[in-house]
Amino acid sequence: MGKNAETLDNKCPHCGAKIDFDPKSQNFKCNYCGGLVSVDEMKKHETAVNSKNNVDEAVVDEYNEYFSYTCKDCGAEVITDEETVATFCVYCGNSAILKNKLSGKFRPDFIIPFKKDIKEATKCFIDLGKGRPLVPKAFTSDKNIEKIRGIYIPFWLHDFTTSGNITLEGRKYDHWSVGNTDYTKTSIYNVERGGSVNIKYLPTDGSTRFDDALMNTIQPYNYDEMICYNHGYLAGFLAERYDTDIESIKKIAEDYALDESKNQLLKSTSLYSSVNIKSNTLSVKDYSNKYVLLPVYMVNVKYSGKMYTFAMNGQTGKFIGDIPIDKKKAVFYSILTFIISFLVVWLITYIMFKLGGGS
């Protein structure tokens, strides 16, 4: 049937109540006594508690269809899927981190903790409507805002050193006129550029459950704020583990890196009006990667029978997604624009006529 997962304890060291990570204070905050606990304090407490409450190892079912865990608050049996590593009890709302799923090769190297809390995420989502007249009114309703959830999404960060040469034909154009005749002088050059390019922290989404385009657009994160992974940061949030093949991901990242390296070399040929690449020997000389969890707020909004997914960078607050268009507003603004532009163009033609000596 399934397997039992071991959960990490997220209890306040002072009162034993549920405790979650607070993005605003960058500490753990007790929901009951209000006490703030630092990350280091929490680490020590977790180690002590987990050594005492060492539960049974997970039981693996031969069919391996799902995972289940027992909520330590209400005792309910909670079922989750294979990739989920942090979740909530559907009965009492207590957060749970499935420790077994984050061990071994699935243990992240680094994590960027949430810096924006749910209030800021909500505000950013509402602000999506500002400056966008075609956003449907119901789109940023309270009904939708309640669905915003913070989730740690697995990413691979790739470091590349590429080197090689590109050769190209460069053209410069000089224009001048004599009388009614325009002249163009075209000068052709054989151009060669070579060197090496260091690319650092190039991210690729490690989960197939999230749209790659969406995950690309919420970038970049400030990777200088990346810290060593600790289970404690997952408290209060959902989390996923990677399910992609690192070799195929590496190939995608390598294509990105080589393309960017070529662009870097081409920047030094900007004095040419046009270039045509003849050969390219750029290749990867050095490679390494890191497995990280990145903070993302996500919300799914249903509009006109279609689901729209939005994501916010939990570190910078950048909210993105393709917003549907309110058809009534689109028609209204189009007619309004047409009328205004018609009147303005009409006025311009009349003024031009008057300035031209018309009567």
Next chain:
Amino acid sequence: MKKFILFLLILIPFNVYAVNTNNREEMDNLGVNKHWKINDSNEGNVLKTYSVDASEKVYDFGEILSDEDEKVIYDKIKNLSDHINMDVVFLTVNLPYTYDKVNEDYAADFYDYNDFGIDKENYSGVLLLRNSYENDPYFNVYLFGNAQLYFDFNRCEDMLDNIYDSFHSGNYVNGIDIFTDNFKSYYDRGTAPSMKNYIVDKDGYLKKIYKTPFVLITIISFIITLIVFLILKSKNKMVKSKLDTSKYVDKSGLNLTTVSDVFVRSYVTSHTRSSSSGGGHSSSGSSGGGHSSGGGRHG
């Protein structure tokens, strides 16, 4: 002033007596029945302009037409005048001149200071001038009042080209035949395309009027609306499929080790711009009235 007028009268060729003329000094307002104001600046021009019977239509001061030709030409011109509901005049002179403008001023004053077009709207009419000056024969057509709207520069040029051979060879009956046929045809086609946005004022001047270019404005407004809509739509589309990889180039960035730029060859290409030519010619005579003309022909 009187000495000057006397001097002018001495210069009048003998042949003028072939046309019935009147003495302007004995006439009310110097024989000018139109609304032009006679003042010191144009009085001399009025007095030196023959006063003729406007119903004759053919004035052969140049004595180049036989009596029979005059009659045939009169019939053709009268027929054209009835067709286009404007006055039509054929004037021949033997006038020494250096510049074409002398012919034009002569023709304009002759039309303005006589009763041509007097019963037509805006004194509308057409005057075809033949100057048989032996050193440089010349002919041209002059348009007054509403005639300027129907017979623009291009149409006049066409007509002048068509009658050139006949006038050059002295076959004026045939030339007038072509002239009347051409002008009937132009009139039947309506206002000339280049004159669609013009009207003629009471002084005979062409005035450009504003006509709302609805089709053009609609097209421009539609394009603006489309652009605005696409901008607003693009604001709702934030997801980009491709990662912006330029943000991940390390601070050390590019270490450029090879830079080579070798000149191979160059070449020059040229393109000649086409230039457009000007349109018709419009001016005023000494009366202050406006008129237009063709380009004129020498020969």
